[in-house]
Amino acid sequence: MTTPKRSLRKIILLGDSGVGKTSLMNQYITKKFRPQYKSTIGADFVTKEVHIGDKLVTLQIWDTAGQERFQSLGVAFYRGADCCILVYDVNVLKSFETIQNWHQDFLKQVNPSNPETFPFVLIGNKVDVDGGNSRVVDKTRAENWCKSKGDIPYFETSAKEDYNVDAAFLRVAQISLASQ
Numbered sequence: 001m002t003t004p005k006r007s008l009r010k011i012i013l014l015g016d017s018g019v020g021k022t023s024l025m026n027q028y029i030t031k032k033f034r035p036q037y038k039s040t041i042g043a044d045f046v047t048k049e050v051h052i053g054d055k056l057v058t059l060q061i062w063d064t065a066g067q068e069r070f071q072s073l074g075v076a077f078y079r080g081a082d083c084c085i086l087v088y089d090v091n092v093l094k095s096f097e098t099i100q101n102w103h104q105d106f107l108k109q110v111n112p113s114n115p116e117t118f119p120f121v122l123i124g125n126k127v128d129v130d131g132g133n134s135r136v137v138d139k140t141r142a143e144n145w146c147k148s149k150g151d152i153p154y155f156e157t158s159a160k161e162d163y164n165v166d167a168a169f170l171r172v173a174q175i176s177l178a179s180q
């Protein structure tokens with residue numbers, strides 16, 4: 001047996017306050033959902049190891065600590081990001097419209113050499129709410145936006161019911177690994 005090749009990838013979570021970024025991260029890392037999270041997690045990031053083929057990838061996931069309200073996250077947050085997860089709430093139109101700004105802001109801050117192919121993943125969270133009846137952004141609209149930005153992968157999730165959360169983060173691991 002050979003030792004798997006190790007690599008580290010910095011992942012950042014962006015999106016409006018309240019869309020479920022911290023809940024998604026906690027569900028992924030700890031398999032738990034708590035109705036209330038403190039806006040700060042007391043650390044800059046959490047890590048999780050994932051096997052992709054013969055590689056062992058350490059995902060270093062950076063969550064905002066409430067500063068997203070002011071749309072100013074500081075350079076340290078963005079610096080060296082390998083993948084950006086954009087999160088909105090399918091029940092809140094504004095949170096989807098703002099995705100455009102988060103996407104733009106990310107590209108401005110990080111200034112990647114190939115902005116067209118930089119790995120993003122879009123997540124539409126909280127699909128469980130009201131059995132889907134209070135949803136205001138339909139899937140096609142989100143998918144069309146993703147296509148217009150160079151085929152960004154799109155996942156619909158529920159951090160509360162642990163629906164599609166692993167699948168979304170697995171894709172994050174795959175595309176961030178493939179990108180270097």
Ligand code: GDP
Nearest residue numbers: 017018019020021022023035037126158159160
């Ligand atoms: P953040 O500000 O983006 O980090 O959002 P939080 O993770 O703090 O979540 C904001 C609120 O939405 C909290 O009350 C969460 O419990 C709730 N929440 C997060 N994800 C879901 C979800 O998938 N379904 C439902 N019903 N509530 C969620």
Ligand code: MG
Nearest residue numbers: 021022039064
């Ligand atoms: Mg949060």
